[in-house]
Amino acid sequence: MTVGIGIAGAGTIGGALVRRLIDERAAVVAKTGLDLEVRAVAVGDLAKPRPFTVPDGVMTDRPLDLIDDPRIDLIVELIGGTGIAGDLVMGALRAGKPVVTANKELVAARGPALWAAAEAAGADLLFEAAVGGGIPIIRPLSETLAGERIVRVLGIVNGTTNYILSRMADDGATYADALAAAQGLGYAEPDPTADVSGADATSKATILAGLAFGAWIDSAAVHREGIEGIRRADIGFAADLGYVIKLLAVAERTADGVSVRVHPAMVPVRHPLASIRGATNAVFIEGGAVGELLLAGPGAGRGPTTTAVLGDVIDAARGVLAHARVTPRIKIEPADAADFGSIATKWYIRLEVEDRPGVLAAIAAAFGDHGVSIKSVRQEGRGDRATVLVVTHRAPEARQRAAVAAIAGLDVVAEVGAVFRVESDEA
Numbered sequence: 100m101t102v103g104i105g106i107a108g109a110g111t112i113g114g115a116l117v118r119r120l121i122d123e124r125a126a127v128v129a130k131t132g133l134d135l136e137v138r139a140v141a142v143g144d145l146a147k148p149r150p151f152t153v154p155d156g157v158m159t160d161r162p163l164d165l166i167d168d169p170r171i172d173l174i175v176e177l178i179g180g181t182g183i184a185g186d187l188v189m190g191a192l193r194a195g196k197p198v199v200t201a202n203k204e205l206v207a208a209r210g211p212a213l214w215a216a217a218e219a220a221g222a223d224l225l226f227e228a229a230v231g232g233g234i235p236i237i238r239p240l241s242e243t244l245a246g247e248r249i250v251r252v253l254g255i256v257n258g259t260t261n262y263i264l265s266r267m268a269d270d271g272a273t274y275a276d277a278l279a280a281a282q283g284l285g286y287a288e289p290d291p292t293a294d295v296s297g298a299d300a301t302s303k304a305t306i307l308a309g310l311a312f313g314a315w316i317d318s319a320a321v322h323r324e325g326i327e328g329i330r331r332a333d334i335g336f337a338a339d340l341g342y343v344i345k346l347l348a349v350a351e352r353t354a355d356g357v358s359v360r361v362h363p364a365m366v367p368v369r370h371p372l373a374s375i376r377g378a379t380n381a382v383f384i385e386g387g388a389v390g391e392l393l394l395a396g397p398g399a400g401r402g403p404t405t406t407a408v409l410g411d412v413i414d415a416a417r418g419v420l421a422h423a424r425v426t427p428r429i430k431i432e433p434a435d436a437a438d439f440g441s442i443a444t445k446w447y448i449r450l451e452v453e454d455r456p457g458v459l460a461a462i463a464a465a466f467g468d469h470g471v472s473i474k475s476v477r478q479e480g481r482g483d484r485a486t487v488l489v490v491t492h493r494a495p496e497a498r499q500r501a502a503v504a505a506i507a508g509l510d511v512v513a514e515v516g517a518v519f520r521v522e523s524d525e526a
């Protein structure tokens with residue numbers, strides 16, 4: 100039996116998907132026994148040229164019409180955003196039609212409502228491409244690892260920022276030059292804010308935390324820091340100390356509940372995430388029984404993302420033919436984020452100070468007064484000024500902040516140049 104596919108959005112991913120569904124139709128039949136027929140393609144501008152040819156009547160600029168079109172068995176949403184894409188996905192699920200989407204923004208913003216609608220109508224919602232592009236991560240977390248007690252998930256889930264940080268580390272590029280190179284290669288948008296501010300990674304962190312821990316932490320409650328303030332000097336100092344700076348999405352189980360955060364972090368060079376370079380993405384999962392898993396690969400781009408979407412389409416089509424859901428029931432309860440001030444990590448702190456006797460003692464005393472213990476200190480003098488690099492043992496955020504505020508107030512300290520968390524290092 101033929102399964103009728105309706106695709107909303109025919110841009111980078113949607114256009115490539117339509118083309119593959121047409122070009123590889125026979126190959127998909129041969130491999131899966133499923134005959135997938137593109138019966139509607141909805142776009143914003145019907146006059147734009149497309150990388151595929153479809154019969155008359157297939158193109159439309161009315162995506163919501165796909166919901167009630169009896170020829171359409173499953174809907175693929177590749178418009179993006181939370182506007183009409185949200186109306187389409189919610190409408191289709193309520194109507195009992197399976198939906199495939201790559202839209203992390205939508206899943207992060209409205210995940211629980213979408214799963215509730217899917218559950219109520221007995222429809223499938225598949226979103227493998229929403230996190231990590233071509234890397235299988237949604238299925239491993241929600242199916243293969245469903246019985247695992249996951250302790251922590253660390254992700255490099257934004258290729259643009261990883262490319263920028265890699266260029267800064269490997270080639271000594273400035274932030275501005277690395278960003279311009281990312282834009283030149285099409286990794287970064289003309290307005291790169293969503294990537295460099297950590298907003299895109301925050302959507303993915305929300306989804307990863309939900310699937311890993313069954314806890315839905317509102318994206319707005321996720322602590323977020325971007326990479327805009329990272330200086331080449333800190334990347335160099337980090338390298339000297341044996342670390343690489345990465346933008347990490349972190350979801351972890353703590354004594355106070357689930358913590359979800361996105362921020363630059365120093366990762367030891369021997370950690371598997373340290374070797375993830377360029378636009379590559381990776382998700383590192385620590386489980387109580389399974390141990391450590393690394394899933395890595397292309398996190399975006401036409402080919403990899405389309406492969407993930409096509410896999411979801413094939414899965415959803417199997418459900419259509421079987422008159423059954425193919426996705427597991429997703430049980431994710433709303434939860435409060437763990438108190439951020441109590442989250443403990445090691446810290447790297449760069450201080451610009453006056454180079455005179457007693458300075459280090461004053462700094463050490465301020466750390467000690469706030470219960471932050473120092474692991475190592477390194478000082479590099481430059482005339483009457485010096486750079487002091489402090490790495491602490493694990494200390495809660497609140498204590499580190501209080502200590503750094505006290506240090507900033509010392510008259511021998513000219514500037515607190517940088518404060519980074521050190522992730523995934525022994526105590």
Ligand SMILES: NC(=O)c1ccc[n+]([C@@H]2O[C@H](COP(=O)([O-])OP(=O)(O)OC[C@H]3O[C@@H](n4cnc5c(N)ncnc54)[C@H](OP(=O)(O)O)[C@@H]3O)[C@@H](O)[C@H]2O)c1
Pocket residue numbers: 107108109110111112113141142143144145147160161162176177178179180183201202203204228229232398399400401404
């Ligand atoms: N690009 C990637 O590497 C990547 C990776 C992972 C996930 N994703 C996700 O995949 C989704 C699609 O991304 P993309 O890069 O393919 O976006 P895109 O190139 O901007 O394509 C968006 C498509 O949506 C259509 N559209 C916009 N408004 C519409 C409306 N009101 N009605 C009907 N169609 C409308 C556009 O029509 P026109 O063509 O007529 O303008 C275009 O075809 C997003 O959720 C994105 O986050 C993308």
